[in-house]
Each structure stands twice: as C-alpha cells, then as structure tokens.
Amino acid sequence: MNASVPPIAPERLPALLAAMPKAELHIHIEGSLEPELIFAMARRNGVSIPYASVEDLRRAYAFSNLQSFLDIYYAGASVLITEQDFFDMAWAYLEKAAADHVVHAEIFFDPQTHTARGVAMDTVIRGLHRACTQAQATLGVSASLILCFLRHLSEEEAFQTLEQALPLRDLFIGVGLDSSEVGHPPEKFARVFARCRELGLHLVAHAGEEGPPAYVWTALDLLRVERIDHGVQSTRDPALMARLAKDRIPLTVCPLSNLKLCVFPRLADHNLGALLDAGLVATVNSDDPAYFGGYMNDNFLQTFQAVNLHAAQAWQLAANSFEASFVDAPLKRAWRDRLEEAFARHA
Numbered sequence: 001m002n003a004s005v006p007p008i009a010p011e012r013l014p015a016l017l018a019a020m021p022k023a024e025l026h027i028h029i030e031g032s033l034e035p036e037l038i039f040a041m042a043r044r045n046g047v048s049i050p051y052a053s054v055e056d057l058r059r060a061y062a063f064s065n066l067q068s069f070l071d072i073y074y075a076g077a078s079v080l081i082t083e084q085d086f087f088d089m090a091w092a093y094l095e096k097a098a099a100d101h102v103v104h105a106e107i108f109f110d111p112q113t114h115t116a117r118g119v120a121m122d123t124v125i126r127g128l129h130r131a132c133t134q135a136q137a138t139l140g141v142s143a144s145l146i147l148c149f150l151r152h153l154s155e156e157e158a159f160q161t162l163e164q165a166l167p168l169r170d171l172f173i174g175v176g177l178d179s180s181e182v183g184h185p186p187e188k189f190a191r192v193f194a195r196c197r198e199l200g201l202h203l204v205a206h207a208g209e210e211g212p213p214a215y216v217w218t219a220l221d222l223l224r225v226e227r228i229d230h231g232v233q234s235t236r237d238p239a240l241m242a243r244l245a246k247d248r249i250p251l252t253v254c255p256l257s258n259l260k261l262c263v264f265p266r267l268a269d270h271n272l273g274a275l276l277d278a279g280l281v282a283t284v285n286s287d288d289p290a291y292f293g294g295y296m297n298d299n300f301l302q303t304f305q306a307v308n309l310h311a312a313q314a315w316q317l318a319a320n321s322f323e324a325s326f327v328d329a330p331l332k333r334a335w336r337d338r339l340e341e342a343f344a345r346h347a
Ligand SMILES: Nc1ncnc2[nH]cnc12
Pocket: 028, 031, 066, 073, 178, 179, 180, 181, 206, 209, 257, 287, 288
C-alpha cells in the first residue's frame, strides 16, 4: 500500500469510493445509451425499434454471453442519426461520470456501426467531440475519444474506416478493437494497428474477456497495444501474469459487465482482487453501463462489497486509473493530489 494512504474506517469506505477522483478508461459510448434516450431518438428520427416500451426493452437485457449482448447493443445504436444525437448520448454519459467523480474519461466509439447505416464519419466524431469539449468547459471533466474497429468485420474494412476518420485525426487519441472476440484474434488486425502506430495513435484492444490468454499475448506482441481491455482470462496463464506485471500493462476491468455477460457466475467470484494482489495495473470501468446495470460508482461499490476489498485497493485502483490514462505527467500528479485529499477527508 502507498505510504500516504491513511487508515479508513470500514463504514466510511462506501462514501470514499463514491467521492474519490477516478478515471474511466473503458466505456463504449453506444453502451451508455439508456432505454429512455433510445425511445426519444427513435421517435424524433422516425426509426422503428422492435420493442413496445422502455420496460419491454429493459426486460430484454438478460444476457448469456458477449454475443447475446452485442446483438441488442447494435440494434439500440440504430436510432443514432444526427450529430445532435451523438452529442446528446455523450453528454448524458459525461454528466453521470461527473456525478461519480470521474475526472477523466477515454471514450470508445464504434464508427462502423454507424457508417454502415449511411451516417457520415464526420457526424459521429464531431457530435461526440463537441460533448467532450463542453464537458471540460462546464463539468471540469476531461474526455477524449478512442476509435474502435469491429473485429467481426475484415481488416480491409478497418483500413477503410481509418481512412474515413483521418481527416478528423486531431479529434481522437487512439484506436481499439472490440465486438465478438472468440474466432477473431488480434493478429487479424496486425497491419492496420501497425499503420495506426505509425500515425502516432495510442493502441488498445479487448482481449481475454471471453477469449483465451493467447489473445492477450498476441494483442501485446503483434498489435503492440499499450493497455488490455478486460484481460480477466489472464489469470489462467502465470507467464502472462508475470509479463503484464513486469511491463506494467494496464487492464481495464469491468466487473458488472463480466457478471452480466456470465464471465463470472457471481460478482463474489470476480478475480479483481487476485489481479491487484499479483501487482497488475488493474482499473475499474463500466463498459456498457446502460446495459449492465451500473456506472462507475455502481461498479466500485458493488464489487468492493462482493469481493471484500478495502481502502488500500481503492487507492490502488484510482491511482492505477491515472497511471493508465493517456495524459501527461503533470495532470496525473494533480489527480494524485486530489486523491490524497479525498482520503484525508475520509480518514
Ligand atoms: N464488452 C464488450 N466486449 C466487446 N465488444 C464490446 N462492445 C461493447 N461492449 C463490448
């Protein structure tokens, strides 16, 4: 434990978890679209959705694995048409993030879900970016964008997507890899990630969510990613755990997502504590909060209770989220100072 972490009474831990500053590094903005907003956008855009009501849609959020979720998630995103829609979606998320004391968010978006329906890349990125700019100005939350390639599509399509996005290169900081993992290993995208690296983009990839430790190895060695999204299957491979610890490769872990997608049978079975005990730079994130029943503080509070974590791990997770973020060192130091202040207030 860091020497500057004061003792925290157990009854004060929930308030500390809620109030401490934190960074969110694994949030799919399309996964923040609440059913109420889906219905409002469907109405204003004249898009029909195969659910009678908000309640009817929410009832469908019972998933058995990643694919069963993705099918409904892509259907939900079909209501997004205008730049204002993309702004409204991101703004709703950023307001919730600010309420959870998220000081910084690195936000994934899936452009191919939209360009395939005839929505222009410009519409997607400009709407999201405007929300990020406004969040800094009015909420004091810094936010940046990471463009994700859909791994169930081809590398050729990923290259085309990159080409479409390059005129807006200054509006996103990196690229990621998401969607159906098993059967679509990282190496399928080695060339497009090499190109993104040449362009100076940050690189991340989902790996080891449902897929094997081998996918984490190839994300590291062939894609040369700087962070692994999820990575919870890594505990099955001691040599991989040693590599992640040695190179301080962050894992953006999403406990409620893992529960809802049946990666772990119960939250109490989650391996977040084991990842921290092994010295990994693990972080807590919400993934697709509108679908998985919780934003950042829900993830922290429910997981800490279920797996019996304490103040030392709270400090570590917040500090890890700052270390793992793609911002400069002075900003990281400023957030660490605010973290110390929050702990001092709750001691
Ligand atoms: N948890 C997840 N895994 C892979 N792709 C995703 N897209 C949105 N959420 C995802």
